[in-house]
Amino acid sequence: MTCGPSRWSGPDTVSYVLKRLGQTVLTAFLTILTVFVLLRLAPGDPAYNYAPPNPSTEQLEAIRKQFGLDQPLLQQFWTFLSNLFHGDVGTSFQFKQPALQVVMDRLPYTITLAIAAIVVTTIIAVPLGVWMARRNNTAPELGANIATIAGQSMPDFWIGFVLLIIFAVNLSWFQPSGFATWGELVLPTATIAILQIALISRLVRREMVANLAAPYITVARSRGVPERDLTWKYAFANSAIPVVTALGTRFAAMLNGVVIVEVVFKWPGVGALVVDALQRRDFPLIQATVLVTVILALVVQLAVDLVYPILDPRVRLGEASS
Amino acid sequence: MTTATAQSTDIPGTVVTPARLRRSAAARRHRYSRIKMWLGAVCAGVVIIPVLLAQVLPLQDPVNGSLAQALLPPMTDGHLFGTDANGRDLLSRVLHGGQTSLLIGCLAVLVSGAIGIVAGSLAGYYGGWIDTVVSRLLEAQMSLPLLLMLLLVVALFGPSILVITLVIAIAQWPEPARITRSLVLVEREKPYVAAARVLGLHRLTIIGRLIIPNILQQALVVVFLLLAQAVLLESALSFLGAGVQRPYPTWGGIISDGRQLFITGQWWLVTIPGLVIALLVIGVNLFGDGLRDRVRRTKAAS
């Protein structure tokens, strides 16, 4: 294969990466700004949640001062921004520790769950999707098709509860909550994976069906290339791109979206933390969580976009990215 | 080399028999999409019809129950689904709750569909800065912690039907927008659009009266599928406590109430409403999928 200019070199690519980085920073900033403002506009008095029961006006004022909530909104935002540049996202009202620390302490648990779910999803969904594509328009495929539709239709908290009832309460195979041993990973992962497998396998099937019907496959088949090679080396190779993109996007979404599963299974991750923090109006903790998860999700997406040229040499970064 | 015997009803001399036709890929696709549509309609109908008729059916009071009848398991004492902790009939609560959930779902889908189609077609047709803005918004929304933002907005404006509908609509507009945009991008290059421009038609007219009707069928299928997602999202919000307020039942709210109880053996409060949601959503998705199979032109062919 002749080597032309590397697909990653050149001013186009560099400017593309810079542009994307800039967009990432901008999106993260706007998100934080929105969250910041919304939090302070929402009704509810954070001081009340951290005051002694039946607090007097004086006590509430003292707490508000301690949290810096008595200052005007712009002032608060300015303080927040200037602290942000020093890497200080504020001190959690509830834990009295740097909010960033609290989030980073619990982030690995969420990441574990997300990774486990993605791995299981990939292992099952990809072969399933390919099988469904090969057997397209046959009766067994219809069954699988309906099953995957069912899989993506069930509410995740319901799946979680049903699994809990069957396996934890009645059969007692697993503990219903917390993360004391590796065994507890099974049920939450299964809950997430059912939905993701359904979605990804359908995507794989869609792409594969389209690719398998393409003229070049027919030509290759007529040249005598074996079916298995056609399926995997030709059609699948071309389908890999949207699938990898989807997996990457799903992973990023999972970092934001395992909240419900974490609540149902009482997983010590970031999702449950933020729901709790929202109820208690722990502003710094909510802000820190949003900041971390948004940046993480954007970084993953950026990584997926950068991996593109490896997967498809026809893609040049910076062009046709619409 | 094989000489197939022609059936008597055939065009004489052909190998193509009705049996072969029936086995062909196209016929099978048609058949399977019909199976899916029927199955979907039945599943969804089993849920939607009783819900719509909830005021009319002879159901017990969903709001006032009798404490003496608290926490009865399904199929006791005339309670098909059992009762909840306040002694209220679960079947009745599920059906009445379904009205709220379905109402919110339909409204949200209408709003998000409208916004999505309009935004997507404008972005697809005009391109330029409109496209950039819309695409950036789409991208930004994907990276947001969606559930958290929704909870925050509900905390801000209060959990009323209007707010929850808008919140779900905002969560869902990217899908129709994206689809519409890519469809419009394709349509834009077609000759009839150029002809319309030459004839001096205003661009908005072109979009509204020519392009949108052509893509509407495909876009609407996507919007229809959103109904299922909207119902799921509404129940998720209720489950997390941000749903419509007491004592009116919502599906997610009933499940949330039952959360503490399933561990002590009262499984029906959690499983049955969830099963109803699942059935509805599966039905809608199956129907929509079958519909899409009918409507879509395959990628390879276009």
Next chain:
Amino acid sequence: MAHEVSGDRTSVRAATPSRRTILQLAGFLGAGAFGGPLLSACAGPTGQSSAVTGGGEGGSLSIVLNRNLVSLDNKLNQYDAAVTVQRAVREALTRIGDDLTPQLVLAESFEATSPTVWTVKLRNDIHYSDNSKVTVEDVETALKYYFQVKAGYVASQFPEQPAFAKIDDRTFTLTTKKPVVSLMSLMSNILITPAKANKPEELQGGIGSGPFVIAKSDSGTGSYTLTRNDNYWGELAHLQQVNVSYQEEEGGRVVALTSGQADVIDTITPESAAKLKTDPKVDVIETPGTRLIHLFYNFREPAGHPLSKVEVREALSHAIDHASLIKALMNNQVSSAEGVVPKTLSGFYKTGDYVYDPAKAKAMLAAAGATGLKLRVIWEDAEFSGASQVLEAVAQMLNAVGVSLELKMIPKGGEINAWRRGESGDWDVLANGYGNQTGLAITNLVAQYAGTAEKEKTRDTYHGFVVPQITDLLDRASQEVDEAKQTALLDEAQKLIWAQWPAMWAWTPNNVLAKRKRVRGLRLRPTNAYDLRAISVVGS
């Protein structure tokens, strides 16, 4: 964002897939390498009970609380289950005993040498876990810092800050301007730490003089490990180790207990208690509690409002069928109040019972011209267990006597504060829980019923309850040093309060705790705390 790959697909790809496959494989491996360190950093047990070494001395206990024990220090926060763990590490001069009267701990004597002066003498055998002596300076510093902490919970229970004066190495006096009769009980919440290590904020680590020391503490996940203090000045604890963690989800706690993952869980709902009683490996302990939950009226209604008439308030109380509520929704785990404070508190006076009589209710309402009344009840989400169900049932009961009750649940987040102060909207009844940390009835009474017009200006009364006669009685009682006279004053005050029918219904939930049978020596106090020192575990 969809990447449209344009270009036709007619080229046959024979050589490139293998390179692509390699690259994809590399990508996956890379992701694995990224995830690996994360994974290994993640797997952490959260409060597992280690194997027991057999009966007698040693062994470990696993406690799962229902809230995050944010710190082992109580300057800002104190709730029942926390007391158990906090007192295991740090001690105070006194403590609230099993009968809710104060007992001596670090102090050898604690006497009122005059109405406004208390003389305290420390024991001479007390020391911290590192053998350093507990000094009078430590007490002074602790007292100072508790009051310095802004809006501290403990400090707010004192009517004023006592002035400290050292007399000698073991003796000091506490002086107040007005007599504070319950000082001995109040000082039970001032935990003593070495002065140098103490700060006017909640301490995360550090040492105390208690029977256990902190081995590991992580306030983010709420997990703590305590080990026995072999240097304890008193009788050594039996347990070698205590693991503390928390889980808000009730179901999770229950199954942790039944599976053996946890040894003790507290604050259980009636349904779970019912189920646990059938488990052969579990004991369920119930004691009457000290928390009062009541449906309190809004005393800030405009004049002429039906609720400002005592007869109307009394009538509504007769409409509540509390027996059914207790049986069906509360699983018999609460007792209907017999006075204005919980029965368990010292100083309680029985003023009457809540009686269900719907006919009487209707008659009284009609006589007062209040039939067809429309009321609104507010409460904070999860204020008490089963709140929504209980209030929905109450609405039904009121319906039966012709009163319509609108339910408005205020979501968590502090919004309820504005409502309670009358700044958010109109309401008529509030479902509110009121806890007690001193064991004394007078604490509740003063906080709720001693309102003044002055305090009402800043909305610092208990929902507008201002009855000067009652306030006067309570003020005099707080300063009365003679016990008999004080009791007489308090009884009189409680009678007057009851006659006002300030709450539609009130009840005290039992403290319910479940433990595995291997745990011995657990005595649950009405304050929902117990002494970790006395606990031992046998077998497994």
